[in-house]
Amino acid sequence: MSVVELAAVSKTFGRGKTHALEGIDLVIEQGEFVSLIGPSGCGKSTLLRIVGDLIQPSSGSVVVNGKSAHQARLDRDYGIVFQNAVLYEWRTVAKNIALPLEMLAWSRAKRSERIGELLDLVELTGFENHYPWQLSGGMQQRVSIARALSFSPALLLMDEPFGALDEMTRERLNMELLDIWRETESTIVFVTHSIAEAVFLSTRAVVMSARPGRISGIVEIDLPQPRTAETREDPRYFELVTEVREALARSGAEKAVEQELVAGDDQ
């Protein structure tokens, strides 16, 4: 069953002056982990927001869970995670995680039981009464992920969730995210500009080009599951990194991703 179906989706901003996206066709199946990768300005975050009905497309159709994106949002079919954790600083960790549950009018008892499970899942047990400013960046992002998972949405939209974190924290959270993905059997759409991250995490990497934002290629990531630390040393991993890199280069994005190439070579 397909979770996301995009057909001929285009988006222009400012009375047709900026072509953010043009002719996007993409189908995402249940249980997939799809990365959207491309240079800044290729519209990958815009595309994610169109799936989440936070931005309306200028044309084309968007179907999520077999219904319109708008209806899917009203049915709370997806959870979203941003680059910044976006935690409410006046709420404790537990209360931040409970925010969507409050909106769904869960009872206090049910909420606190769920908070316990989620803290366990993101390894933050014992921090429930901390305030966000008392946590490190990585811990804040874990709270944000727990919040997105709280009401068990089948679809998780992630907009460069680890982009602001240091490399070591990022790799650890990559592993944790894969565990969560397997445990919850959810579908993940993951925006990133890191080739290494896209290859390591995904089942498919969607390579995008800039101005206008188009899909310039799709790379099937056929690395064995579950992915482990050894995956990063697998020769196939390096082949796929090269393949994604070349797809990006073909899309005319060499300059924009040079930094990631250097970062990728380090591993």
Added chain:
Amino acid sequence: MPGAVERRAATFVLVLGTLWGLWEGWHWIGTHYKLTWPFAVNDITMPHLHTIVKALFQPAQANGPKLITVLWHASLFTAKEAAVGLVIGGVVGFAIAVVLSQSGLLERGIIPYVVASQTVPLLAIAPMVVVGLGSKGVRDWVSVSILAAYLTFFPVTINALRGLKSADPNAVELMRSYAAGRWKILWKLRVPSSLPYLFSAFRIAAPVSIVGAIISEPAASIQGGLGGAIVNFNQYYSIEPQELWATNVIAAALGITFFVVVVLAERAVVRRAPEQVA
């Protein structure tokens, strides 16, 4: 090592001592060198501070109660007017901000009138309010509260509006992803985001409410408050200036008390990262 409380007390005494020294020092220089610029210094323009303090503990009128007793009761009366005015101004000011925050067009259309309201002198509208509401049976002190509210709503509206709009755009997207409507977003996100701004407004509005009450009391012919006392002692200034000065000191103390109450309330209510606490 002295503790925080001791350090605070020491700073307080030091500042008070310095101000005392400056006042008495200028008094001495002014009288010794017979300064006439910027003003002639004598015991009428600048009474000795000890004269002012002494005046507090003497009867203001022959056989009457001590001045400080009179001013204590006047302060309580003015405090009541100001507190009610602050609450009315706070509620009305916040309500206006909530309405204006809902539409940019509304905000651009209404804000000029909100600003214009503050250019009308309180003295000009005080008689209208007192007479107008008085004819409807509203008590005079309530009219004074409403005049104080006229001054206090303004900083509340301006700051609350900024606070309501200060929410992180991603947080708004987050709320929309939970299918939250306008009012859920307002209540769960925008209002809590506005609280630090709101308390900044109350820090300004609290002393202003007392100024508003004091200025409005004479217009309402109220004798029992600090405004009445100030008008009264004004008439005797050329003979006994210390009594007006003493009243000013008490009025200032009342303003500071209001400010401190707001700061304490803020500490109890607002949860923020320590480095962002003003």
